[in-house]
Amino acid sequence: MKCQCETYLLLDWQYCPVCTAPVLITDQSDELKSRGFHRFPAAFAPLSYRFGKHVADQSWFYATFCQYVLLIKFDPTQLVYFRSTLLDRYFCFVGPNPPVATNEAFWCAISLVTDRYFRRRAAIYSWSSSQEQQIVEAWYDLIDLAFLVHEKNTVLETSKIAEWSSRLDEMQTQETGPHLACQLCESKCKYGEDIKFMITNDPLAIGEARSSVEGKSDSQQIEQLAWFARLWTERTLCLYDEDFAFCMSINVADRLGWSPERVHQLMVPIRESCHIDSCPEV
Amino acid sequence: MAAEDDEQRDNAAPTLAQELGVDNFLERIIYFRKNNLYTAIGTSFPIVLVIEREKLVFFAPHRPLEYEP
Amino acid sequence: MLECNGCSKYQKTEWNCCPYCGSPSKDFTILTAGEREIFPEAFEPQILLSAMNVANEKAFSLALIQYIQQIIASPANLFDLRSRIVEVYIHCSANPSFLYTRSLWVSLVLASDSYFLTKAIMYRWSSPQLEPLRQKWYQMLAAAFLGLRQDELTEEFIKDWTRDFTELHKCMVRPLMGCHLCQSKCVFQYDVKQFVVQSTDLVEQLTAQLSQSDTATDVFAKVGIEQSNDWFSSNDKDLAYCIATHLISEIDLLSRDASIIISDKIRRLIQERLQ
Structure with missing residues (x-):
């Protein structure tokens, strides 16, 4: 955080020590809009909100959240197992000994990210507002259990989580994907948005992909591209999904500046290289 | 004998999770029993018992962890 | 050192007011x-x-x-x-x-x-x-x-x-990729950073070596151990790892994903060598 006089400010400071101006309370209009607010109002108290908003604004936290939703699709129990990774990211951004309760600021952060995530989806897949509201509320019902304290013990069948995931998948189903090569994909378009975000969020990764394909023949380039995508897939999902890896390959190729026509031309061998048996050993 | 051991471990599990959970937000604490896992990320968040990957039991903190099917 | 009379927080001499309670600097007292x-x-x-x-x-x-x-x-x-x-x-x-x-x-x-x-x-x-x-x-x-x-x-x-x-x-902060593997969070970050940002020669030399990726982990583990000895006369695993991690971040050539993978290997090497 920076003051208008360019002084670097800590998140909990109320005044700029150099120009003595009070630090403007961050615009809290989101607070009232957030669907997470009424589930835990204390999380949106000014100081907690300031920390939560700061964390939610970090693209790495958002990318981790995307990963969370994806993982739950493949393994519903990740709803609880992945909590520690999310919390780990939270601690990347709050600095030493933050003067707020972790569960409060964390709930604020995850609520804000949730709102943003589904608002974006709603715009892309043209959901109606009632559709959006339904899926968001159902999501909040899940994370509410995982992160908030309740008076009573609660039992949740993992099939309920899987149900939610498949509902989200249904709402994301499209006839065509954003790229020409998408015609070979069988999960249009479950991954495109998340993958695009993950790639743009880690800009140096494209440099790594570039150096591994540069100066190679076409067939070697395809192999390297698929290898890169396969590694990334396994690291993101902790398992392998062919469509995900294919989507990753197309998106990386796009970022590498391959023309859509070239990707279209090469899509069959790319798809074949994403097939798990034909991947070169790590 | 085996059943008795199981029971003993079962009773010890919540205490263990709570003991380790205090001041230890980030380390995911897992206690295994057959296919069941206790997982916790600190005392301010619910401790969860994952039963054979099919059921998640969310425990209200600061209460004895008792699960009645 | 200065302290605010109003809220007892530490203050810097060049500050004009307390960032927490806004008291003007004339309300600061010197702690001897x-x-x-x-x-x-x-x-x-x-x-x-x-x-x-x-x-x-x-x-x-x-x-x-x-x-x-x-x-x-x-x-x-x-x-x-x-x-x-x-x-x-x-x-x-x-x-x-x-x-x-x-x-x-x-x-x-x-x-x-x-x-x-x-x-x-x-x-x-x-x-x-x-x-x-x-x-x-x-x-x-x-x-x-x-x-x-x-x-x-x-x-x-x-x-x-x-x-x-x-x-x-001791606190739960993790300022860099790879901090999750450290067991002394966060004792060394400030001190190590001061040294690493001063060592432009070392950073340049490592940047050149990074392109030979098969030896990179080995190089970082070695440099971490050497520098912790050289700078701080210490054999602490976490200190050596902290230096290696800071160097990776200073070089700024590796993606997050790659940093995490490389950190994992470096950590293992350092642990083996500083048994």
């Missing part, structure tokens, strides 16, 4: 940790001026960080390695022979205070937490540099100080 009482004659205007110049030198503040970490690594270094501080003092001072003992003492006090203050603000330490440790630190310095007989200054005393000071740093 007995450093003036130990050697009051030293605090004369003329000496203060020249000592301030020395304390502001980067080389001197680095030497102090080094000295503190060396003492943390081994208590005997309080006496064994003080000559390094004197060397750097002579190098930084315009007129080193002028009232040498007094100037050195005041330089040390000023540099220590600025070190403690920066960390106190960064880690949000309160004065009841830090003041006793700062007091003890001056007792240790007085024994080493003024030759004052301090009967209570035993090895135990230094060890206790080291333990308490390290304990104060």
Whole structure:
């Protein structure tokens, strides 16, 4: 955080020590809009909100959240197992000994990210507002259990989580994907948005992909591209999904500046290289 | 004998999770029993018992962890 | 060191108001940790001026960080390695022979205070937490540099100080990729960073080596261990790992994903080698 006089400010400071101006309370209009607010109002108290908003604004936290939703699709129990990774990211951004309760600021952060995530989806897949509201509320019902304290013990069948995931998948189903090569994909378009975000969020990764394909023949380039995508897939999902890896390959190729026509031309061998048996050993 | 051991471990599990959970937000604490896992990320968040990957039991903190099917 | 009268938070001299409660700087009080009482004659205007110049030198503040970490690594270094501080003092001072003992003492006090203050603000330490440790630190310095007989200054005393000071740093922050593997969060980050940003040669040399990716992990593990020894005379696993991690981030060529993977391997190598 920076003051208008360019002084670097800590998140909990109320005044700029150099120009003595009070630090403007961050615009809290989101607070009232957030669907997470009424589930835990204390999380949106000014100081907690300031920390939560700061964390939610970090693209790495958002990318981790995307990963969370994806993982739950493949393994519903990740709803609880992945909590520690999310919390780990939270601690990347709050600095030493933050003067707020972790569960409060964390709930604020995850609520804000949730709102943003589904608002974006709603715009892309043209959901109606009632559709959006339904899926968001159902999501909040899940994370509410995982992160908030309740008076009573609660039992949740993992099939309920899987149900939610498949509902989200249904709402994301499209006839065509954003790229020409998408015609070979069988999960249009479950991954495109998340993958695009993950790639743009880690800009140096494209440099790594570039150096591994540069100066190679076409067939070697395809192999390297698929290898890169396969590694990334396994690291993101902790398992392998062919469509995900294919989507990753197309998106990386796009970022590498391959023309859509070239990707279209090469899509069959790319798809074949994403097939798990034909991947070169790590 | 085996059943008795199981029971003993079962009773010890919540205490263990709570003991380790205090001041230890980030380390995911897992206690295994057959296919069941206790997982916790600190005392301010619910401790969860994952039963054979099919059921998640969310425990209200600061209460004895008792699960009645 | 300055403290706000209103909310008892540490303040910097150049600040115009307290960032927490907004009290103006005239409401700040000076906290003396007995450093003036130990050697009051030293605090004369003329000496203060020249000592301030020395304390502001980067080389001197680095030497102090080094000295503190060396003492943390081994208590005997309080006496064994003080000559390094004197060397750097002579190098930084315009007129080193002028009232040498007094100037050195005041330089040390000023540099220590600025070190403690920066960390106190960064880690949000309160004065009841830090003041006793700062007091003890001056007792240790007085024994080493003024030759004052301090009967209570035993090895135990230094060890206790080291333990308490390290304990104060413990928190759950993870400033860099790979911090999740460290078991001393977050004792070293500030000190290591000061050294790493100064080592442009080392960073350049490593950048060149990074392109041979099959040996990169090995190189980083080696450099981490070597530098922790070289800079801080320490064999601490977490310190070596902290240096390696900071170097990776300073080079800024690796994606997050790659940093995490490489950190994992480096950590394993360092653990094997510093058994």
